Amino acid sequence: MKLNILSNKIGWFGKFSGYECLTEYFPKSVSLKITSSNSHFFQKAFGKLIQKYEKWNETSPSEIFAEFSFANKMSKNNISHILYMESHLHILPLVQKKQKKIVATIHLPISQWSEEWLQKLNYLENAILLYGEEVDEFSKYISREKIHVIKHGVDIDFFKPGFSTLVKKNKILFVGHFLRDFDMFIKVYDLLLESDFGKELEFHFIIPVAFRNIDALAPIVNSDKVFFHGGLSDEELLEFYQTSYLLLMPMIDSGANTAIVQAIATGLPVVTTDIGGIRSYGGGEVFEVIERNDFKAMSALFTKYYNDSDFRNSVAVKQRNFALEQLDWNVIAKQHVTVYKAILGDLRKKSVLKE
Structure with a gap:
């Protein structure tokens, strides 16, 4: 052919x-x-x-x-x-x-x-x-x-889980800018900071520099709990997936989302909205999804992951298997x-x- x-x-x-x-x-x-x-x-x-x-x-x-x-x-x-x-x-x-x-x-x-x-x-x-x-x-x-x-x-040989001992429980990841629901994220972020573990958390955003100056990010851009990264090598990007505890990334809409596909392959549990093509990539079956704008439910799901490492790790395994079989x-x-x-x-x- x-x-x-x-x-x-x-x-x-x-x-x-x-x-x-x-x-x-x-x-x-x-x-x-x-x-x-x-x-x-x-x-x-x-x-x-x-x-x-x-x-x-x-x-x-x-x-x-x-x-x-x-x-x-x-x-x-x-x-x-x-x-x-x-x-x-x-x-x-x-x-x-x-x-x-x-x-x-x-x-x-x-x-x-x-x-x-x-x-x-x-x-x-x-x-x-x-x-x-x-x-x-x-x-x-x-x-x-x-x-x-x-x-x-997804390249399952490159985007793969790292050593579990290197995962940092307080390290939360957000990747990309297009169709991301920053407004919902900030509402979840505010609730999480009020929780018992709020002081421990770090939120790491991987967003190209050219896309950071948006109004939606203004409330958190100067927070000492928020860190922005860009211009990463493939290996540096992989390290973020392998060492973070959750991908917290609500969406406005979605077709196929590269960050979610890569998180699935590396066994980084995905916390996102039930919208667009998310269910085609395991949403609702492999990992739980939340209705758009229901920031309280998303905060509760985050808390469930944070308080139950066994639950978090079981989802990580299911995501990796999904990637091996279907992605x-x-x-x-x-x-x-x-x-x-x-x-x-x-x-x-x-x-x-x-x-």
């Missing part, structure tokens, strides 16, 4: 993070052509011309060149896959004319899509959705039988290949029927 990939790289992700890691796990029977943007002068100049002509002002010239390069490879490959659909919606009319054997992966929950964005999905023949909760919503724009649900994977990139890559084969098989059937 010849596979044509249009990839992106998220600026603050390291080598072991991001959906693009998928490409490292395909079996040898899959021949890969991976296209992503770079900063070469010619590519930027070409992209700038197309940007001006097409008025794609929200897309960088380098990305536009990558999109055209990807499109030109479509006819020479069995399947073409856009890894991050939301970044490339504007090219769907172009690539749809070139090849029907195209699939794109949807990451964001539907609440983050404008109607204009959603209408462009009519050009998409096949989609991979990283969680199952909103299949019905997206099927208003893509045929239900053309939506394939595959979870976001291992090797498993996820095989599921992608199955989808590709199904798409090719469906097209062959249509071709026979036409004849």
Whole structure:
């Protein structure tokens, strides 16, 4: 099988993070052509011309060149896959004319899509959705039988539990900024500080510097119990997962959340809201989830973990097992290949029927 990939790289992700890691796990029977943007002068100049002509002002010239390069490879490959659909919606009319054997992966929950964005999905023949909760919503724009649900994977050999003796009970982790419910977090934070163990706690935020100056964080940004971290190496990020006691991270909405996937793999119990795609990743079954805005219930769940280490550790084990069984990139890559084969098989059937 010849596979044509249009990839992106998220600026603050390291080598072991991001959906693009998928490409490292395909079996040898899959021949890969991976296209992503770079900063070469010619590519930027070409992209700038197309940007001006097409008025794609929200897309960088380098990305536009990558999109055209990807499109030109479509006819020479069995399947073409856009890894991050939301970044490339504007090219769907172009690539749809070139090849029907195209699939794109949807990451964001539907609440983050404008109607204009959603209408462009009519050009998409096949989609991979990283969680199952909103299949019905997206099927208003893509045929239900053309939506394939595959979870976001994780490198289980890198993101793994550390030594239990290194876990610090007072060390609480919060990772990322997008769709995080900082307002709910602060309400939980205030309640926890009033508890018997409140004086012991430390809250560690891993958020890129550029995203820290938001109003929602103002009440805690100068607290001596709050610590901000950024620019971490992969190993430094892993150490936070392995040595923290809980991931306390309420969400406004969620598709597949990288931080939650990595916490699950490292056996760091997740305390979050019951929203979006959280249940696709074990919420409600592997770890308890809380209704959005119910900060008292979230504080109570935190207290349950804090006062019962055996309970906390049992959830850690269940999360790790869930990752081994359902989130291992090797498993996820095989599921992608199955989808590709199904798409090719469906097209062959249509071709026979036409004849």
